[in-house]
Amino acid sequence: MSSTWILGGYQSDFARSLGREGLGISDLTQEIVEGTLEAAGVDADEVDSVHVANAFGQLYTGQGHLGAMPASVVPELWGVPAMSHEAACASSSIAVLAAMAEIEAGRYDCVLVLGVEVERTMPGAAAARTQQAAAWVGHETDGVDFIWPATFDRIADEYDRRFGLDDAHLRAIGELNLTNAKDNPLAQTRDWRLNERSFGTDDRSNPPVAGRLRRNDCTQITDGGAGVVLVSDRWLADRQGAATPGGASGPLGRIAGWGHTTVSLGLEAKLRRSADGGADPSPFVMGHVRRAITDAHRRARIAGIDDVDCVETHDCMTPSEYLAIDHLGITGPGECWKAIEDGRIRRGGSIPVNPGGGLIGGGHPVGATGVRMLFDVAKQVSGTAGEPQVDGAQRAQTLNIGGSTATTVSFVVESAVSR
Numbered sequence: 001m002s003s004t005w006i007l008g009g010y011q012s013d014f015a016r017s018l019g020r021e022g023l024g025i026s027d028l029t030q031e032i033v034e035g036t037l038e039a040a041g042v043d044a045d046e047v048d049s050v051h052v053a054n055a056f057g058q059l060y061t062g063q064g065h066l067g068a069m070p071a072s073v074v075p076e077l078w079g080v081p082a083m084s085h086e087a088a089c090a091s092s093s094i095a096v097l098a099a100m101a102e103i104e105a106g107r108y109d110c111v112l113v114l115g116v117e118v119e120r121t122m123p124g125a126a127a128a129r130t131q132q133a134a135a136w137v138g139h140e141t142d143g144v145d146f147i148w149p150a151t152f153d154r155i156a157d158e159y160d161r162r163f164g165l166d167d168a169h170l171r172a173i174g175e176l177n178l179t180n181a182k183d184n185p186l187a188q189t190r191d192w193r194l195n196e197r198s199f200g201t202d203d204r205s206n207p208p209v210a211g212r213l214r215r216n217d218c219t220q221i222t223d224g225g226a227g228v229v230l231v232s233d234r235w236l237a238d239r240q241g242a243a244t245p246g247g248a249s250g251p252l253g254r255i256a257g258w259g260h261t262t263v264s265l266g267l268e269a270k271l272r273r274s275a276d277g278g279a280d281p282s283p284f285v286m287g288h289v290r291r292a293i294t295d296a297h298r299r300a301r302i303a304g305i306d307d308v309d310c311v312e313t314h315d316c317m318t319p320s321e322y323l324a325i326d327h328l329g330i331t332g333p334g335e336c337w338k339a340i341e342d343g344r345i346r347r348g349g350s351i352p353v354n355p356g357g358g359l360i361g362g363g364h365p366v367g368a369t370g371v372r373m374l375f376d377v378a379k380q381v382s383g384t385a386g387e388p389q390v391d392g393a394q395r396a397q398t399l400n401i402g403g404s405t406a407t408t409v410s411f412v413v414e415s416a417v418s419r
Helices: 025-040 066-073 091-104 124-134 147-162 167-183 233-237 267-274 287-300 318-327 336-342 358-362 366-382
Strands: 004-011 049-053 082-085 110-117 208-210 224-231 253-262 310-313 395-402 407-415
Touching: 004 025, 004 091, 004 233, 004 366, 025 066, 025 110, 025 224, 049 066, 049 091, 049 366, 066 082, 066 110, 082 091, 091 110, 091 224, 091 253, 091 366, 091 395, 091 407, 110 366, 124 147, 147 208, 147 267, 147 318, 167 318, 167 336, 167 358, 224 366, 253 287, 253 366, 267 287, 287 318, 287 395, 287 407, 310 318, 310 366, 318 336, 318 395, 366 395, 366 407
Parallel strands: 049 082, 049 110, 310 395
Antiparallel strands: 004 224, 004 253, 110 224, 253 407, 395 407
């Protein structure tokens, strides 16, 4: 079975508002396709298959059938098989899994994967409400203005009930990611002016949103996209210099392992299942998230997080990163606060998390987030991440969730140069 290699990738500037530029989702798709192919050093006629991820396109823009959009805006892709994928915030990780399956099966050798999302087409409150489509509509959305802050506030409540939780640790996650984003030239919040009040409980500087969550506990409404070119062993063997990391002259990294779980849409069913007396009691609040992570470790043939140098995780809200810390194994269950206090998740720590700002700092174009994460860890293990670079990173992991962890995907990516 062939390995899957990340040949190269591209990300748009997440601080842009495409509507203000007179652009739409077709223009974004063209930018991502052309930028990704150029970065990977391949021509459109070398692409065997295309996968397009998008979560809310029809709701935000009215445009569906996005699998056909690449061929619509890049004529050289006319006739190339393409398909679209939707799994809320995990949409583009699912697209990557589908592309990997094609490569592993020997069907195709060079596959383009992109995620695109245009969300800034309506006022912010309406844009946020639109995303309730990723929850269980009519079961957990009625009477809730902002479903995702409310959902992750409920997860924070569950941590508080099981282990205790100090809200200051959530504030610290938001502060760390917004600070990391200052060094990321594509981050949505890189030019924000922030001060110590921005991360406290001052209602003017950091307004309440839902329960214990405030503005800087939450990610943004974002326009943006990202893409990668994935290739097989056979494709690399046909080209000279393939063992040299760094894009057009060789792959950025290899996808060494993956994990994928899907469970119920509803949040409460997940919390009941993992609780004492539940159908699948677990020391972890979301046992199925832990399983996706350990499946990725097992497939990568590593013992656990101690064999990983850095992480890109899903911080759509600060409680989602708080949950990631113990589920990844950085701490024991419920002890996430220890990693926040001792600095191990900082860029210079023993296991940096979201060194480029994550979703809170970097931005969250929902259908593109999984590919953006994958591209970022590929840059880390190839030493091409720029200011957010983690010194000596050779192996990195992603954790991407859709909805209230209904869909969870994790990848382990290794340097193209053997350890």
